[in-house]
Amino acid sequence: MPAERVDVLVIGSGPAGAAVAWRLAELGAKVVCLEQGDWVKPGDYPSTRPDWEVHLRRGRFHFSPNVRRLPEDYPVTSGGGHPPNVLMFNAVGGSTIHWTGHFPRFRPSDFRVKSLDGVAEDWPIRYEDLEPYYDMNDRIMGVAGLAGDPANPPRATRPTPPLPLGVLGETIGRGFDKLGWHWWISDNAIISRDYDGRPACELHGKCMLGCPIGSKASTDVTYWPKALRKGAVLKTRARVREITVDGRGRVRGAVYADARGVLQEQLAHVVVLCANGIGTPRLLLASKSKLFPNGLANSNGQVGRNFMLHPFRFLEGVFEERMDGHEGPFGIPAFSQEFYETDMKRGFIRGYTFLLERSFGPLHHAWGSFVGKPVPWGAEHHQVMRRRFPHIIRVTVCGEDLPEEHNRVELDPELKDSSGVPAPRVVYTYSDNSLRMVQHAAMMARQALEAAGATEILDSGIIQPAFHLMGTARMGRDPRTSVVNASHQAHDVKNLFIVDGSSFTTSASVNPTSTIGALALRAADSVWQRRQEWN
């Protein structure tokens, strides 16, 4: 017996799904959200425990579903020239449970990549279309930061003042000042004052292993309590197998396995898919039917294509003085966008951001920290350890990735998850442009660290691609080359909306989550504006 038909079915409860569910519930829609994970109990976070760093390597809180292998996880296989290491979390709040909380925005030029630089595609929307939603998302998530950054358009006073920079931030800031380069204190979705019923950050520095006090914004503590109060229904341990369609080629709802493994169907007038840059194309491709033999919304074969991952590289400077990088919010304290816009003299197109970052504790340092250079064993061990811990400043390069059709998410031909849904397989190769870009960035990062007084610099080199999942059901005006239109409505299916990292037309060179939240709020408004079409 299918359950009652609701107005809107949201699939996924992470940064996009939570925002969509809250916004639509607030506007008056009847919303049900299906989430394959469960609520995470704050007391379960490894950050409360003395062995917290061990959880970076194993256990049920690991960043990779392939390591956790929990029943709510699905495996992700990989291929291509640089097979990615896919990280995500399946729970109420999605990967915001784990993220650092870094909260930058795209720039106006990021929405006009084709017009300005002749590569990739323009977004079908402008920065100005998204700006009010960025602001709304800032207010609900709770942000600490400082307006006035000359590298970005003016923005409203941040909901809470900046978090402490620490010796680390001050030191590297001086380095950038010395070179005359841009830097600014970061916006973070971590509150520096009590805000909206949540307590101010206590500066523990273990954000990525869970913030049990709720100072770091994860959508289970920001959007969800509000959405539930407005009447949204959140079904956990509900794993969607397939989005179903009716005879007219419209979406009916979704079939999912409930907590007991029993198949149910949830009917809805509108379905909004928010399952992340890999989960979203996977579900679309797995939802095959007579009308949609290649998968849903995939008549042009674009679902899963143009998969983007920001190219990263880590450089760690070792300083004489203590930097205490393990203290203070892990979310990027400061950043530099000196090399953000295109300058072809540098030998590559588009640009990159430097994230000036903290570190984990002594164990992670001994293991080799972010650069993969373990502290040597034997006679020199203690000397080197003492030199590095806690004396490191990390400069992380986050470059812009360009959409390329051969980088893709597809269905694994053999492997399935525990509910019988085919596993996704991601195929990825760094472009030459990305490789040239991170090479340039590494040289510049070295200069900055030296200017700040580093005595030794450790470089990760080219790393295995990871982190931000984008571009696999992208927005666009042209139905031949994109999956959704400017309103996040699938070109092929009128009552199917898709919003999350997969909606990104281009990746910019900043962390995506604040943009995902803003897009989701805007998409919710587009869904609401079309409510006459629901019946």
Add this chain to the structure above:
Amino acid sequence: MQPNYRSACLPAVKVCNAKERAQGCQRRMTVAAFGDNKPARRDRRQNERYNRALMRRKWTRRKFLEGGLKGSIAIRAGGVAAAPVAAAAGPAPQTSKRAIVPPLQTRELLRAAMDEIVPASDGMPAASEVGCLEYFDKLFRSTPALQRRFEQGTALIERIATRFEKGFTSLARAERIEVLRELEQRVSPAFFSDLRDYVYEAYYTRPQVWKLIGYELHPTHQTGPRMKPFDEKLLAQVRHKPRLYREVK
């Protein structure tokens, strides 16, 4: 999250073989046996059991004996010595295909090896002086497959030590270091890096070590560290830069 979490991020890695590759297989990794069809409740104990089961699966799937020594050492997990022990003083039976290292010997060898990896020097204690061996005992109790792996690994160490015609624990320190270097550089870099990382793990989760290196834990259910509030003057120079973003019409 980072690629250099290496072993953590690359579970049960199975690279497609040459024949498969010739047939166009690009698969770099498969993950077999994933989740199960029973819904898991949020019972902590149940979860732990589940995790342990997964870990066992993971470890047993790993192939770890590398190089020419592969297959030359047979292991009887947790067993009592049933054959002459390679670790015994005197020339080891090089031709033996069934050298067995019993747990007690494994333990003593581990103690000797960990104290070369993190030795007592520069005012810091050696690994075994702060309870790292007991940490391994605990790890082994919860993950028997890890114990088997370490028994196999220590057998490799013993095997290398035979060139000095002694068991590893009877060697002089310089000789022990030489044996470990041989393990690290030639015989089994994979096992050595696991050994090193687990020793580091044991060492840097000890509160007495934290005190010596000036680390305070600050678990998230307690008060955090104090930090100087942000000072806006730090941004004085950059604040006056001209606009750095491109205007778009």
